[in-house]
Amino acid sequence: MIEEDLSYLSLSNVPGPFDPRGVISVATMMGLNELEDLEDEMDLRERWKVYTKAKDSAEDKVKSRRLENASWRLWSMERVRGGDLNKDLSEGVMLRALGESESREASSVDVNSKVNDNGNNLESLNLDMSHVPRGKERPPSPLLIPGQRIVSKETKKTVSPKGSPKKRGSAGNYDIVHVDDPTEVTNWQKLDPDVIGKNTQLLEFADQGTGDYRSPSFQVRYEDGSTLSPVYYFRHRILKGKSSMPEFFPNIYLTNLSEATTLVLELHDFVTGLVVELHYTVMHDYNAICRHVVFINNGDSSVSLQRVMSSTVDFDTDEYFLTQLSGSWARERQVVQTRLLDGITAFQRFVYAISILVRYEVDDCHSGRGASSHQHNPFAIISSGTPNEEHGAAFGFSLLYSGNFQLEAEISETGRLRVNLGINPQGFAWNLEPGESFCSPECVLVFSDEGIGGISRELHRLFCEHLIPQRWRNFVPPVLINTWEAVYFNISHEVVIELASKAKELGIELIVLDDGWFGHRNDTTSSLGDWYPNLQKLPYGLAGLSKEIHSMGLQFGLWFEPEMVSRDSELYSLHPDWCLHIPARGKTVGRNQLVLDFSRSVVRDYIFSQLSNILSSCPIEYIKWDMNRHLTEVFSQDWPASRQGEIAHRYVLGVYELLGRITNAFPHIIFETCSGGGGRFDAGMLYFAPQIWASDNTDAVSRIYIQYGTTLAYPICCIGSHVSTVPNHQTLRSTSMKTRSLVAMCGTFGYELDPRQLSEDEKGEIAAYIQLYKRLAHLIRKGNLYRLWNPFLSSSAAWMFVNNDASQALVFAFNIRREVGRLLPRLLLRGLCYETVYEVEELCPGKLVRNIDTGAIMLDPRGVYQYGENKKLLLSGRTLCCAGLPVKFLFDADSVLFELKAVTSALSLSSF
Numbered sequence: 001m002i003e004e005d006l007s008y009l010s011l012s013n014v015p016g017p018f019d020p021r022g023v024i025s026v027a028t029m030m031g032l033n034e035l036e037d038l039e040d041e042m043d044l045r046e047r048w049k050v051y052t053k054a055k056d057s058a059e060d061k062v063k064s065r066r067l068e069n070a071s072w073r074l075w076s077m078e079r080v081r082g083g084d085l086n087k088d089l090s091e092g093v094m095l096r097a098l099g100e101s102e103s104r105e106a107s108s109v110d111v112n113s114k115v116n117d118n119g120n121n122l123e124s125l126n127l128d129m130s131h132v133p134r135g136k137e138r139p140p141s142p143l144l145i146p147g148q149r150i151v152s153k154e155t156k157k158t159v160s161p162k163g164s165p166k167k168r169g170s171a172g173n174y175d176i177v178h179v180d181d182p183t184e185v186t187n188w189q190k191l192d193p194d195v196i197g198k199n200t201q202l203l204e205f206a207d208q209g210t211g212d213y214r215s216p217s218f219q220v221r222y223e224d225g226s227t228l229s230p231v232y233y234f235r236h237r238i239l240k241g242k243s244s245m246p247e248f249f250p251n252i253y254l255t256n257l258s259e260a261t262t263l264v265l266e267l268h269d270f271v272t273g274l275v276v277e278l279h280y281t282v283m284h285d286y287n288a289i290c291r292h293v294v295f296i297n298n299g300d301s302s303v304s305l306q307r308v309m310s311s312t313v314d315f316d317t318d319e320y321f322l323t324q325l326s327g328s329w330a331r332e333r334q335v336v337q338t339r340l341l342d343g344i345t346a347f348q349r350f351v352y353a354i355s356i357l358v359r360y361e362v363d364d365c366h367s368g369r370g371a372s373s374h375q376h377n378p379f380a381i382i383s384s385g386t387p388n389e390e391h392g393a394a395f396g397f398s399l400l401y402s403g404n405f406q407l408e409a410e411i412s413e414t415g416r417l418r419v420n421l422g423i424n425p426q427g428f429a430w431n432l433e434p435g436e437s438f439c440s441p442e443c444v445l446v447f448s449d450e451g452i453g454g455i456s457r458e459l460h461r462l463f464c465e466h467l468i469p470q471r472w473r474n475f476v477p478p479v480l481i482n483t484w485e486a487v488y489f490n491i492s493h494e495v496v497i498e499l500a501s502k503a504k505e506l507g508i509e510l511i512v513l514d515d516g517w518f519g520h521r522n523d524t525t526s527s528l529g530d531w532y533p534n535l536q537k538l539p540y541g542l543a544g545l546s547k548e549i550h551s552m553g554l555q556f557g558l559w560f561e562p563e564m565v566s567r568d569s570e571l572y573s574l575h576p577d578w579c580l581h582i583p584a585r586g587k588t589v590g591r592n593q594l595v596l597d598f599s600r601s602v603v604r605d606y607i608f609s610q611l612s613n614i615l616s617s618c619p620i621e622y623i624k625w626d627m628n629r630h631l632t633e634v635f636s637q638d639w640p641a642s643r644q645g646e647i648a649h650r651y652v653l654g655v656y657e658l659l660g661r662i663t664n665a666f667p668h669i670i671f672e673t674c675s676g677g678g679g680r681f682d683a684g685m686l687y688f689a690p691q692i693w694a695s696d697n698t699d700a701v702s703r704i705y706i707q708y709g710t711t712l713a714y715p716i717c718c719i720g721s722h723v724s725t726v727p728n729h730q731t732l733r734s735t736s737m738k739t740r741s742l743v744a745m746c747g748t749f750g751y752e753l754d755p756r757q758l759s760e761d762e763k764g765e766i767a768a769y770i771q772l773y774k775r776l777a778h779l780i781r782k783g784n785l786y787r788l789w790n791p792f793l794s795s796s797a798a799w800m801f802v803n804n805d806a807s808q809a810l811v812f813a814f815n816i817r818r819e820v821g822r823l824l825p826r827l828l829l830r831g832l833c834y835e836t837v838y839e840v841e842e843l844c845p846g847k848l849v850r851n852i853d854t855g856a857i858m859l860d861p862r863g864v865y866q867y868g869e870n871k872k873l874l875l876s877g878r879t880l881c882c883a884g885l886p887v888k889f890l891f892d893a894d895s896v897l898f899e900l901k902a903v904t905s906a907l908s909l910s911s912f
């Protein structure tokens, strides 16, 4: 690792006339140059450099791109700061931090307290590197002049002329030494922090009201009505592994401490005692950093947190684009790309359904949908320059959270970009009593110099290996059939058994009994909350049904909507106060149902016992956990007035708790979450369940868009996708069995149709596609995804899966609405080894062909191939990637699937 003086980066901090000065910024306080000289610590420090600065990258361009970004260059601050740290910590500055007139004693910070590792169960290296000088340990107070620097007495290491590495001793044991070579005093030092206000700096975490006019990372309100809370670096610690989060908080988990290193920066408001911990976990084998924030009230009066961002990232000036996933019910996660202009571009779930993308000054909308929503997804990519699938620097942000969130991208007047991601502040207020703490959701930041595709592959790998429950990491789910689109509410024991036996003949392995099996539910008006079987429909109960299904050699799955209650239900008549509502006001229904108050443990405990009774009553291998409306009247009977701003967040934590308890209690059951289709498709849910139903829209063409967009953030293996009947129930569109099957294969693969209605031909096709899926599933689920044709930018879509050593690949391509007579571009493949020869075989040929003389459509029993029957191409990876495959589509919604197998190295090509 080359030691570099990165102080030049600060030269872009140009003061402006309206930039308030005089209070030092958080960033300038966050120097890391007081590390102990511990052997292990040095090892960790080296790792931080590697994983934050130069991983996988020999190119300076990439390096500097990463360094430009504050989060990604934390470790480099050690150098940026240089000797300036000592200046920042001089007495004058400290007094300013204390508010000039206050004495040091007024600070409620216990300056002698040692940091513990936040109760985490990971090995702490016990690096108490507090270097905020205090008491006798305070270094000399006068500001240093160029040529002077404070170094440790212990190490007595002075600065070498060329600025070679300087180890520092323990805090508070300082000498001023003369720097031999004045050129070593960097430009940074000439830029007095007093001259540069916060507003023009790249910050890690920004307060409001003390000079930074951009959107802040957090906001508080104290009992005296004041809202200022500048926080300053106090100390930091470095942990092997990861700091633990509260139980049932979704987070990137480790299987081994050596997989990550965590930096915890502790910031203090020296006046009020508010402590902010910024947690950064660098995943060693990924270009990823996990961030979360913990607020601790060490003061003696309560403080209300009004805004908590899990992550703030300030970028230096560039031309930036935002990629987001937005949509609606049945049209989820469409790719939306916007060039960022001055001001704030934000997306979030408002209570108002129409807020797609807004630029706003200040908005006082309140509340939210309570779920991550169909409308927006807690995920975004920032690209510098026009977004590109394969090239260029891209920064991915994913919030592991299923409730109200907000992502803001603000271009300030200097042209710099700030990205904030966290809980939606609208309607949020968390009361922090003395001694209490608050942990934000975790946010994952991913960097790629391979454009948007690189971000996706990195997130897929991370989510598959460190987010989805470990027990589901390598499984291939059984091919299932769901009763919903087959018979909707018209279920009965006989019907389910009929569907099951027909499904079994096709090779289907599991049948899911969807809505309508419980209470007296025949439509959406009743019975949610009454989780016992309707014995009129199921006279042998669930146990009888499950037994018969299992005796047929099938597995059994069940639908639940645990968070809801119907007004026409026993649960509601017993506990009308158990739903979210404000007494004396109306209760807004959605799909005829109300939302249970999951902020209350009594409610969660009741539902837990209902679910666990059912799940223990007979063999059940799969649960679909639905949530079919969003929150309104977010108010709880159980909590005091001062805590009503917490309810939306407590609701989500309650859902997590119940999901965690039930999945722990029944670890063998596959859970698929769902919310009116894909209305809660987020990384928070994946922490508990390995798959999520992507959309209520099962039309193959619509699904191409939905699934393509979903893959920007989420791995194929978690995307719930089924083959449904034609004409499709949502669009009335008819597509071939081939196209429906190929689209559904790029997901969990199942069926959502009535197998009693199938023709013999269709049955044969389905049986063949199930066999094919079984053979290809591993590569589809575990392969690296390369998106080739973007349906949002063209009239066709294509993507491919490549295994890790690039010896096998699958290429899927779909026509959407190409005009007749218009040719397609050649399909350029990706991810292959240039020097390898691949055998390219087309699988599952088409059936229909056009007579070119008459134009008549004819059935071709031999199959319609791209390059002729039984014709396999032998082509090098270079040719496949650079010249590509010509693809012909004859009809709308036509599709093609190629299988590639490495045959030999390109040198031997001539021998074929």
Ligand code: GLA
Pocket: 484, 514, 515, 559, 626, 628, 674, 675, 676, 677, 693, 695, 696
């Ligand atoms: C939601 C789901 C559907 C189905 C229905 C049942 O809409 O997305 O798949 O389960 O609920 O009511």
